[in-house]
Amino acid sequence: xxxxxxxxxxxxxxxxxxxxxxxxxxxxxxxxxxxxxxxxxxxxxxxxxxxxxxxxxxxxxxxxxxxxxxxxxxxxxxxxxxxxxxxxxxxxxxxxxxxxxxxxxxxxxxxxxxxxxxxxxxxxxxxxxxxxxxxxxxxxxxxxxxxxxxxxxxxxxxxxxxxxxxxxxxxxxxxxxxxxxxxxxxxxxxxxxxxxxxxxxxxxxxxxxxxxxxxxxxxxxxxxxxxxxxxxxxxxxxxxxxxxxxxxxxxxxxxxxxxxxxxxxxxxxxxxxxxxxxxxxxxxxxxxxxxxxxxxxxxxxxxxxxxxxxxxxxxxxxxxxxxxxxxxxxxxxxxxxxxxxxxxxxxxxxxxxxxxxxxxxxxxxxxxxxxxxxxxxxxxxxxxxxxxxxxxxxxxxxxxxxxxxxxxxxxxxxxxxxxxxxxxxxxxxxxxxxxxxxxxxxxxxxxxxxxxxxxxxxxxxxxxxxxxxxxxxxxxxxxxxxxxxxxxxxxxxxxxxxxxxxxxxxxxxxxxxxxxxxxxxxxxxxxxxxxxxxxxxxxxxxxxxxxxxxxxxxxxxxxxxxxxxxxxxxxxxxxxxxxxxxxxxxxxxxxxxxxxxxxxxxxxxxxxxxxxxxxxxxxxxxxxxxxxxxxxxxxxxxxxxxxxxxxxxxxxxxxxxxxxxxxxx
Numbered sequence: 001x002x003x004x005x006x007x008x009x010x011x012x013x014x015x016x017x018x019x020x021x022x023x024x025x026x027x028x029x030x031x032x033x034x035x036x037x038x039x040x041x042x043x044x045x046x047x048x049x050x051x052x053x054x055x056x057x058x059x060x061x062x063x064x065x066x067x068x069x070x071x072x073x074x075x076x077x078x079x080x081x082x083x084x085x086x087x088x089x090x091x092x093x094x095x096x097x098x099x100x101x102x103x104x105x106x107x108x109x110x111x112x113x114x115x116x117x118x119x120x121x122x123x124x125x126x127x128x129x130x131x132x133x134x135x136x137x138x139x140x141x142x143x144x145x146x147x148x149x150x151x152x153x154x155x156x157x158x159x160x161x162x163x164x165x166x167x168x169x170x171x172x173x174x175x176x177x178x179x180x181x182x183x184x185x186x187x188x189x190x191x192x193x194x195x196x197x198x199x200x201x202x203x204x205x206x207x208x209x210x211x212x213x214x215x216x217x218x219x220x221x222x223x224x225x226x227x228x229x230x231x232x233x234x235x236x237x238x239x240x241x242x243x244x245x246x247x248x249x250x251x252x253x254x255x256x257x258x259x260x261x262x263x264x265x266x267x268x269x270x271x272x273x274x275x276x277x278x279x280x281x282x283x284x285x286x287x288x289x290x291x292x293x294x295x296x297x298x299x300x301x302x303x304x305x306x307x308x309x310x311x312x313x314x315x316x317x318x319x320x321x322x323x324x325x326x327x328x329x330x331x332x333x334x335x336x337x338x339x340x341x342x343x344x345x346x347x348x349x350x351x352x353x354x355x356x357x358x359x360x361x362x363x364x365x366x367x368x369x370x371x372x373x374x375x376x377x378x379x380x381x382x383x384x385x386x387x388x389x390x391x392x393x394x395x396x397x398x399x400x401x402x403x404x405x406x407x408x409x410x411x412x413x414x415x416x417x418x419x420x421x422x423x424x425x426x427x428x429x430x431x432x433x434x435x436x437x438x439x440x441x442x443x444x445x446x447x448x449x450x451x452x453x454x455x456x457x458x459x460x461x462x463x464x465x466x467x468x469x470x471x472x473x474x475x476x477x478x479x480x481x482x483x484x485x486x487x488x489x490x491x492x493x494x495x496x497x498x499x500x501x502x503x504x505x506x507x508x509x510x511x512x513x514x515x516x517x518x519x520x521x522x523x524x525x526x527x528x529x530x531x532x533x534x535x536x537x538x539x540x541x542x543x544x545x546x547x548x549x550x551x552x553x554x555x556x557x558x559x560x561x562x563x564x565x566x567x568x569x570x571x572x573x574x575x576x577x578x579x580x581x582x583x584x585x586x587x588x589x590x591x592x593x594x595x596x597x598x599x600x601x602x603x604x605x606x607x608x609x610x611x612x613x614x615x616x617x618x619x620x621x622x623x624x625x626x627x628x629x630x631x632x633x634x635x636x637x638x639x640x641x642x643x644x645x646x647x648x649x650x651x652x653x654x655x656x657x658x659x660x661x662x663x664x665x
Contacts, residue, residue: 015100015101015184015185015187016049016050016102016184017049017055017100017101017184017185018046018047018048018186019045019046019098019100019186019188020045020046021044021045021046021081022044022045022188022192023044023045024041024043024192024459024462025190025192026429026459026463029190029191029192029193030429031429031430032093032192032193032194032195032463033193033194033195033462034194034195034196034197034201034462034463034465035088035195035196035197036088036196036197036198036199036201036202037088037089037091037197037198037199038087038088038199039087039088040085040086040087040088041061041085041086041087041094041096041194042083042084042085043059043074043083043084043085043096044077044081044082044083045074045082045098046080046081046082047074047080047081047082047098047100049100049102053102053107054102054103054106054110055100055101055102055103056073056100056101056103056106056177056180057074057082057084057098057099057100057101058071058072058073058074058084058100059071059072059073059074059084059085059086059096059098060096060097060098060099061086061094061095061096061097062094062095062096063090063092063093063095064093064094064095064193070086071099072084072085072086082100088194088196090196091196091197091198091409091410092195092196092409093193093195093196094194094196095191095192095193095194096191096193096194097187097188097191097192098187098188099185099186099187100185101180101182101184101185101186102183103177103180104132105129105132105133105136105173105176105177105180108125108129108132109167109173111125112125112126112129112167112168113168116164122164126155126163126164127155127156129155129167130152130155132176133148133149133151133155133176134149134152136176136179136180136181137149137152137179139179139180139181140178140179144175144178144179148172148175148176148179151166151169154166155167195405195431196409197409197412197433198410198412200240200241200308200383200412201412201433201434201465202500202561202562203500203554203561203562204240204241204412204434204467204500204501205239205241205496205501205502205503205551205554206239206241206242206243206310206469206501206502207234207237207239207241207242207243207503207504207506208243208244208472208473208504208505208506209227209230209234209242209243209244209507210222210244210245210272210473210528210532210533211223211226211227211289212269212272212286212532213507213528213532213533213534213535214227214230214535215532216229217534218534219534220532221288221289221532222289222532223288223289223290223294224289224290224294224297225290225294227298228297231301231302231304231305231307232305234305234307234506235305235306235307237544237547237548238548238551238552238554238555239551240306240307240308241307241308241310241383242302242307242309243310243311243385244309244310244311245272245273245312245473245529246272246273246275246312246314247272247286247289247311248272248275248276248280248281248284248285248286249275249276249277249279249280249281249284249285249286249287250269250270250271250272250276250277250318251270251274251275251276251277251318251320251351252264252270252277252318253318253319253320253351254274254318254319254341254350254351255268255270255271255274256268256270256271256274256530257530258526258530258531259517259523259525259526259527259530260523260530261530268530269530269531269532270351270530271351272286272312272529273314273387273529274351274352275316275318275321276317276318276320276321276322276323276324277318277320278320280322281321281322282313282315282372283371283372283375292379296379296380299379299380299381300380308382308383309380309381309383310381310384310385310412310414311376311381311383311385312384312386312387313372313373313384313385313386313387314386314387314388315355315392316342316353316355317331317353317355318351318352318353319341319351319353321353323368324353327361327364327365327368329359329360329361330355330356330359330361330365331353331354331355331359332354332356332359339353340354341353341354342354355392357392357393357396358393366399366400369396369400370400370403370404373404374404377404377408377411382408382410382411383411383412383413383414384411384412384413384414385414385416386413386414386416386432387416388417389415389416389417389427389432390415390417390419390423390424390427394426394427394430397427397430397431397432398430401413401432402431405431412433413431413432413434414432414434414435414436414467415427415428415432415435415436416436417435417436418436418438424436424437424464425463425464428460428463428464429463433465434466434467434501435464435465435467436467436469437451437455437467437468437469439451439466439469439470439494439495439498439499440469440470440471440475440477441477443477443479443596444596445574445576445577445596448494448498448577449568449577452498452566452568453568456563456564456566461563461564465500465501465563466499466563467499467501467502467503468494468495468498468499468501469495469502469503469504469505470492470494470495470502470504471491471504471505471509472505473524473527473528473529474522474523474529475522476508476513476514476516476522476523476524477522478522479491479598480514481514481516483598484512484598485541485543486595486598486645486646486649488509488543489543489546489645489648489649489650490594490595490596490598490645490649490650492504492543492546492547493550493592493594493649493650493652494594496550496551496554496560497554497560497579497581497590497592498566498579498592499563500560500561500562500563507533507535507537508524508528510542510543510544510547511535511540511541511542512541512542512543546627549626549627550652553626553652557588557590557626557654558588559581559582559583559589559590560581560590562581565580565581565582565583565584566579566581567579567581567612569591569606569607570606571593571604571605571606571607571641572604572605575595575597575600575602576593576594576602576603576604576641576643577593577594577596578591578592578593578594578641579592580609580612580613582613582614586613586614586657588654589613589614589654589655589657590652590654590655591623591651591652591653591655592650592651592652593606593641593643593651593653594649594650595643595644595645595649595650597645598645598649599645600645601643601644601645602642602643603640603641603642603643604640605639605640605641606639606641607637607638608634608639609637610636613655614657615655617636617637618635618636619635619636620633620634620635621635621656621657622634622656623653623656624654624656625651625652625653626653626654627648627651627652628648631656632653
């Protein structure tokens with residue numbers, strides 16, 4: 001009997017209101033959602049009670065660490081769905097949860113309106129309402145209690161018109177709500193979290209360059225001072241993140257030669273990812289790049305152009321890395337006693353030793369690797385591109401990123417993990433700010449629509465921020481190898497307009513480098529990973545002007561600075577893809593149409609969702625092509641478009657809402 005009594009007691013204490021189906025919520029609250037400063041967190045949930053009793057619901061939110069909760073009233077949608085929102089104004093973490101409770105006054109008001117509409121006598125109902133108001137007055141301070149009691153007197157009074165007017169007054173409803181005790185309230189059983197980043201976490205434009213290839217003289221090893229002279233040009237192109245592959249000493253043992261040859265010649269400079277030599281390891285600079293002061297100066301000079309320097313962090317070591325001799329326990333040994341080098345069968349990377357994250361001194365290794373980030377943070381770096389994070393333990397990244405961001409909430413981490421989708425998503429949940437994607441290999445219309453619908457319309461939108469790269473030093477797709485200039489223009493337009501963040505392996509993309517090392521390979525011939533290159537932008541064909549214009553369009557149009565509004569549009573030609581983005585108030589709306597055929601002109605009728613875009617049906621309007629400065633007069637939902645890939649493979653159209661507006665290029 002005692003056991004039954006305990007169960008009954010527990011049941012009696014359980015709130016009657018049910019809260020479920022909360023969104024956004026990542027893995028039952030295991031991971032935080034992501035937003036940037038100034039964004040709104042819109043929360044929805046299914047909240048209901050038995051029968052027909054009226055409810056009130058509140059969204060509770062606060063900065064993590066604060067004891068006091070802020071409260072925002074939630075509004076009912078349909079089918080017991082409720083919505084509320086709050087804005088995040090600072091970097092760091094916020095928390096939110098939900099509260100729902102039976103609301104006697106709201107229920108009474110709703111029933112009163114129904115009875116009046118049916119012509120019923122409501123004398124008793126007015127007395128019931130007065131009792132509810134009087135009970136609430138007992139919870140209020142003296143001044144408010146006096147007002148509530150005066151309202152209850154009027155509701156009980158003989159002047160029916162005054163009683164009804166007071167009973168239905170919105171100010172009375174607000175006052176009653178403020179002092180209701182919320183008996184039988186249900187609080188959601190989780191406190192969910194939001195990680196709030198700075199704006200560049202959402203909107204960024206990356207340019208990758210090897211500093212050793214920035215010398216003005218062919219054949220000379222470039223330096224940070226040489227790279228400084230590139231900064232005005234990179235800024236003119238419109239990039240705000242300058243990403244550098246590893247800048248550390250490079251090992252000599254098993255050094256790779258040109259085009260990834262197994263044996264290096266005496267002049268071969270090796271791969272920057274084979275980190276470590278007699279000069280030092282992950283906290284040292286390649287001596288030919290310059291000094292610590294030179295690097296610090298580069299970071300400061302870049303900021304003058306609104307550019308941040310991003311560093312590649314690759315947790316692996318060359319056989320010559322100081323860690324190999326000082327901490328051999330941080331590496332795995334094979335049965336013959338040699339250290340295990342990196343492999344991805346049948347590929348072998350004898351110039352790289354992976355770390356053993358489960359070594360006998362795992363704690364020492366983890367702390368040392370975190371200190372690598374700390375070293376570069378102290379030199380002014382706030383953005384890191386992390387090489388192959390999917391080959392390191394998930395708990396390591398959650399601990400490392402979490403502890404670093406406690407002290408430095410402005411840090412941005414880009415995950416370079418071309419791996420299985422669930423692994424990529426897990427890394428994003430664990431704390432990576434942005435993530436590489438499969439964009440480079442999504443070529444066909446249905447692939448692009450399916451993939452970007454998943455990224456922007458599904459649960460991933462709340463934790464996975466895509467960063468789109470049409471090429472990297474490791475990725476030269478078959479389309480870029482064979483498609484010529486139209487392919488390069490097409491891919492960068494897609495990257496820059498589908499994604500709020502994108503990047504290019506800069507010099508190679510600008511000059512449309514497209515020759516592969518061998519047929520069927522995505523490796524560049526004469527890859528810069530293994531040799532110093534000299535980039536001559538004055539005497540080679542480039543698409544630099546197009547890139548600069550595209551990046552200017554991105555900066556001037558807020559619609560392109562977020563991924564949440566991306567919607568694909570109907571266009572009846574599989575070689576044409578169309579989509580729109582807009583700001584919340586529709587003041588900036590961009591429609592992009594891209595010809596996916598790099599050879600032939602393609603045309604079709606485009607259907608616009610006029611209501612969604614805030615356009616009147618059958619009314620004429622204009623669109624301004626920001627790539628060519630052309631103005632098109634359109635009317636209604638259906639309009640014809642045609643694109644010649646050899647002239648311009650895309651339209652990036654801004655909807656002109658004000659007839660008096662004069663577009664400018």
